Amino acid sequence: MNRRVHHFGECSLDIAARELRRDRVRVDLPPTVFDCIAYLVEHRDRAVGRDELVAAVWGKASVSDTMLGKAILAARRAVGDSAETQALLRTVPRFGYHWVGPVTVEDAVPAPAIAGEAIDLAAPADVPTPVRPSRSDSRRWLLAALVLGLAVVAGLAWLRIRPPEAPPEAPATVARAADGLPGDAIAVLPAEVFATDDDAWLRLGLMDLIATRLRTAGLPVLASDGIVRLVRPGVEGEAAIAAVRVALDVRHLVLPAVRRTGKGWVVHADLIEPDGTRRPLQAEADSAIAAGDTVVERLLGQFGRSVPTPAAAMELSATELVQRIDAARLADDTAGARALIEGAAPALRDLPAVRLRGALVDLRTGRFAEGRAALDALLADVSAETDPVLHARVQDGLCIALNRLGQMDAGLAACDRAIALLETRNQPALLGHTYNDRGVIHARMQRHALAQADFARARIALSLAGDPLLLARVDSNESTLEMAQGRQAEALPIQQRAARQFERFGLIDELMISLANQIGAHLALLQPASALAASDQGWSYLGRVQDRDVRNLFRHQRAGALEENGRLGEARILLDEMIREADASRDWPQRAIAQVSLAGLDLRLGETETALLLARQALPHLPGPEFDRSRATGWRIATQALRVLGRLPEAAEEVRAFRAWAATTGDPMVRLDAMLAEAGQAAAEGRSGEARTLYAQAMDLARQRGAANTAGRVVEAYAGFLLAQGDLAQASTVVGMAARYADVDFDAALLEVRLYHALGRADAWRDALATARRLAGERPIPAALLRAPGSEPALGNGS
Secondary structure, eight states, rough: EEEEEEEEEEEEEEETTTEEEETTTTEEOOOHHHHHHHHHHHHHSSSEEHHHHHHHHSSSSOOHHHHHHHHHHHHHHHTTTTTTTTTSSSETTTTOOOEOOOOOOEEEEOOOOOOOOOOOOOSSSOOOOOOOOOOHHHHHHHIIIIIIHHHHTTGGGOOOOOOSSOOOOOOOOOBBBSSSSSOOEEEOOOOEEEGGGGGGGGHHHHHHHHHHHHHHOOOOBBHHHHHHHHTTTTOOOHHHHHHHHOHHHHHOEEEEEEEEEESSEEEEEEEOOTTSSSSEEEEESSSSHHHHHHHHHHHHHHOOOOOOSSSOOOOHHHHHHHHHHHHHHHOOOOOHHHHHHSOOOOOHHTHHHHHHHHHHHHTTTTTTHHHHHHHHHHHHHHHHTTTTHHHHHHHHHHHHHHHTTTOOOHHHHHHHHHHHHTTTOOOOOHHHHHHHHHHHHHHEEEEEHHHHHHHHHHHHHHHHTTTTHHHHHHHHHHHHHHHHHOOOHHHHHHHHHHHHHHTTTTTTTHHHHHHHHHHHHHHHOOOOOHHHHHHHHHHHHHHOOOOOOHHHHHHHHHHHHHEEEETTHHHHHHHHHHHOHHHHHHHHHHHHHHHHHHHHHHTTTOHHHHHHHHHHGGGGGOSSGGHHHHHHHHOOOOOOOHHHHHHHHHHHHHHHHHHHHHHHHHOOHHHHHHHHHHHHHHHHTTOOOHHHHHHHHHHHHHHOOOOHHHHHHHHHHHHHHHHHOOOHHHHHHHTTTTTTTTOOHHHHHHHHHHEEEEEHHHHHHHHHHHHHHHHHOHHHHGGGGGOOSSOOOOOOOOO
């Protein structure tokens, strides 16, 4: 796909690379400002309404006029325009905005060549049914089986200094902003540090200390993780304020600063109101932590809150160590966090708060067995009676570790214990995390109703906590659940909204998960070009992905997008890489799913023996309900390969075993694959009446429960059977069910070629063949279909 660069005035805009240059110099912009420019440039043929722009950029129905005005002002400044001249971006009174500046567009990268089939009019006239696997669903259901489990790793951001055992009760009702955050939300910005390089940790450490203390007192403070994503290193003062104001609709901002003096430390904080009014607060003490605590007391006084008394306050040196560790974590420096823990004095290293952070660093870096062992040891030392909140945090960490180790029943039990402790305490952020983690496990176990209920509870708790990033993760999980139940059209807009939020905050792993989900949804809806576009968007980020499972997931989904766009060679390379690079000790599910996909590709290309070998290698490594649909796809490919090889008795034995297993799963899509295998076997053995009945039943089930690609898979198999039987009337009806996709989907187009060839309709065949050639890429068109059909037969009832 071509990458386009837009040129206007002195600027160039590369939307795919998310880069604006002015006079060839890169202009760093807040994500929402960039999105405003990109959307208006792309829709420059018309005026864009205010509500449309807000929905496209912020992903919500309402944003304050002030926030939108600031974004437009920043956009104009970035491109050298102004509200007075409006040479590029014009305000349309009482409506919205219109990009009026001249724009030229050029390709940044040449489009890859896609080879097509040549028409051979001398090809033989007989048209055998092409051997082609039914469209594989394994990549689609990798989402339901894997992505939800991955999402919890990104959710380790809940790590905070220990709150008091009995914090104040939350108010019964909380005013909400349009994005689900509290209407009186507070954002604490990174601190400006006027000291030595050794004190640089205070930029995030002091920020998180103030935010945590305020949140502990019951105030709606946004999570530090999201603020760090918006305010990058080097962004300070007014620029930091603008970055947060443009992206988030928060009422109060706290801008801290810390300075070393001859006697100690001075911490200053400005409490900034929506109108820009500042209320300065300051304290001096022997340490930055102590001065910060005094500033927090004065901030609480401004909000009419008293200072909660911790159940057991840590020593000052311990508090500083914890804040240093948290500062490293906020900066995504897991190696730095681990070094701080390992380099601490034994007495500090043995503190429960420090041990918990060490275990969570293990989980964040994929050391799940080590993290579980550390959490088990900590659980023995921290009882639910002495410190219920810390005990609940440890249980939630175990929930995550056990889930990733495949011990889902034990993970559920850990989540249950954490939730039981948290439901009676005012800990909405931790409770929301734990509900989300439990929902993930329910979803992996195909308990969709229970998962949906947990995600709904998580949404309520996280709205109270004021965490837009975690709300976006819940969005992503909920839409993945929708996809797992065949509701891709409903899930797609939610995934796109979550992706915009992840990209805005720079959460690359979460963005790639969401894009992988979008690829799967587009493929399920028979939208291969849109799937490839989502794949191309993520491809430029792949080198920045930290989690190897996320990398494998995205590569697998991209392989699917490439295959469905006819780029088979590139798809094969990606799948081969996944299989070759897999770690046998931990990557066996991903390796097996890649083998299933490669088996389908090989069967399409006529490499039947290889396809059978790959499918059989994969099947033993796909146990458990989360992999049922991938296993069903592999089993269907194996039975089809055996029939192509003429090994009918062996195929019959496999079909019987497949059918018996499918009946135990309770999954209608698994039963559908088994039904297609059974129908294909009946047809191969000459039991035409039974095959026809099975295909008709499969068609009914696909219409009731499946997405467009599922129905397309059945149409392809059923129509092939009917054409082989000579029942052209019924074949016309079945092929017509996929006709609306023939302009965009190769297999649907090829079905029309086969039908019109069999009917002898030369003009219709020629048009359909042109469409199939346009879509084919590297996918072969059977030679017999390239010869013009003979005389047109009568349209009879068939046999």
